[in-house]
Amino acid sequence: MKINMRKCDICGTCVAVCPVDAIYVSEYEVTIDNDKCISCLNCLIVCPAQAITEEE
Amino acid sequence: MAEEKFDVVVVGAGPAGSVAARFAAENGASVLMLEREREPGIPVRCAEGVSHAGIAPFIEIDKRWIASTINVARLFSPNGEHAYMYNNGTGYVLERRLFDAALCEIACKKGAELRLRADAIDLVWENDQICGVKYRHQGEIKTVYCDIVIGADGVESRVGRWAGMKTAVMLEDIDTCYQYTLTNIDLQGDSVDFYFGNQISPGGYIWVFPKSQNTANVGIGISGHLAKNNPPKKLLDEFIGKHFPNAKKTYEVCGGVPTANTLKEIFRDRIMLVGDAARQVNPVTGGGIVQGMIAGSIAGKVAADAVKEKRFDKKFLKKYKKEWDKRLGHLQNLHYALKNKFFQLTDEKFNNIVEICKSIPPEKFTLKELFSSAVKGDPKLVAEIAKAFVVSKFK
Known part of the structure; x- marks a missing residue:
């Protein structure tokens, strides 16, 4: 998964729905640990800013 | 160190x-x-609404952090009708x-x-x-x-x-939310408004919480599992275009609310x-x-x-x-x-609930009154749900 930080509002909604604790929010950015990610797409679906895409 | x-x-x-x-x-x-x-x-x-009774035990009310005082809630059904609810006590829209x-x-x-x-x-x-x-x-x-x-x-x-x-x-237990603070809009100023309907805001609602006579937090929450096909920003923009065509945005924020x-x-x-x-x-x-x-x-x-x-x-x-x-x-x-149950209702049922609420004189609007009126309308479902909503709104 990939986060477009230009769109991201750093709201943390994605973290709440991540079943495997693969997303981390700091004061200024959100990062996804793709080694942990199971591609469930929960984060992509709930992101209110539509900032998350599936990485090719 | x-x-x-x-x-x-x-x-x-x-x-x-x-x-x-x-x-x-x-x-x-x-x-x-x-x-x-x-x-x-x-x-x-945050939409910034709270009840006086809820916060009073924790902090002395200070007008520095109160944007507006709320006396009534209005529930809008999908067909555009609305009902007043007065029985929640005083509320505030805060400066969070x-x-x-x-x-x-x-x-x-x-x-x-x-x-x-x-x-x-x-x-x-x-x-x-x-x-x-x-x-x-x-x-x-x-x-x-x-x-x-x-x-x-x-x-x-x-x-x-x-x-x-x-x-x-779970996705169905989080609301995907988008909110603007709008100015240049015309409001009564002392009511918080809720708009329901499966076209307007599936699995959630739109709120208009006034911060003054002409500014308000206007936002939308969509149940997470429905958000992909109903992007909250798009639905909110449509709503604003229809209800507040002259509005100007002074703040824009999004976020998730666990439900x-x-x-x-x-x-x-x-x-x-x-x-x-x-x-x-x-x-x-x-x-x-x-x-x-x-x-x-x-x-x-x-x-x-x-x-x-x-x-x-x-x-x-x-x-x-x-x-x-x-x-x-x-x-x-x-x-x-x-x-x-509530957010699975059809638009028709939302309309019924608001109709039933409307048939009760505002000053007599108590849960008991709603309940007895509801008996003749749709059913216990209506009473049960409306009760939950009223009781919970400002808790």
Whole structure:
């Protein structure tokens, strides 16, 4: 998964729905640990800013 | 730097964290609050509505952080009709930035320490026991030791996950929200408005919370599992185009609101979770300020008692959950069940509910009256749901 930080509002909604604790929010950015990610797409679906895409 | 040790470390200085810190400090514990941002209360991700009765036990009302005073709620059905509800008591639309700062000040005055731009990144363990928090501060990784951690780190909470608790919520149990503060709009100014309907806001509602006669927080919440096909921003923009064509946006924010039940596990040895982190939010309305403050007050007091007794095990901390269940947990249970019914209603049923509400004279609008009127209308479902909504709206 990939986060477009230009769109991201750093709201943390994605973290709440991540079943495997693969997303981390700091004061200024959100990062996804793709080694942990199971591609469930929960984060992509709930992101209110539509900032998350599936990485090719 | 010398090793730091506090009795209690609270992660997050929102309403839940600040109230927890204050109750722990005023009952004798040494307390450190870690706040990720440069001040408490920012960024504001909130519609900012609360009831007077909800906040009054925790803070003296100060007009500095009140944008407007609310006397009535209006429920709008999909067909555009609306009903008034007067029986919720006085409410306020807050200036959350100032309100959160005021709550945090109280905690500090009671003796709690506040560390800003302090981003918690992990728990510290010793012999399989939590014994502190690791955090990033001024470019360094630092460690603070403590006997109890209170996780008040909001919807994006990770403190609970670090402790091994299951905090992830299901897609249908989170609302995807988008909100603007609009100006140049014409309002009565003393009513909060809710718009329902499966076209307007599937699995949620649109709110208009006035901050003055011509400004308001206008936002939308869509149930997470429906958000992909119904992007909240798009629906909100459509609504604003229709209802407030001359509006200008002065603030834009998005976020997620848990509409789940309280987590099964909100404490373990040496740790408690409060507020959004524990999913202590009214699942029908998405309101969580007062819930978080109540949970914070309970957890803060229990933490201080634990310090006095030197008992940090989950057997002792169980008091927190017991008290929470008694105060609001049971109610949240009920609301969670009702949420699932309420937001599955057809537009026709929404219309019926508002019709029934309208048939009751506003001054006589009590739950009892609604109930007896509802009997002749649709059914117990209507009464049950409307009751839950009224009772819960400003709780």
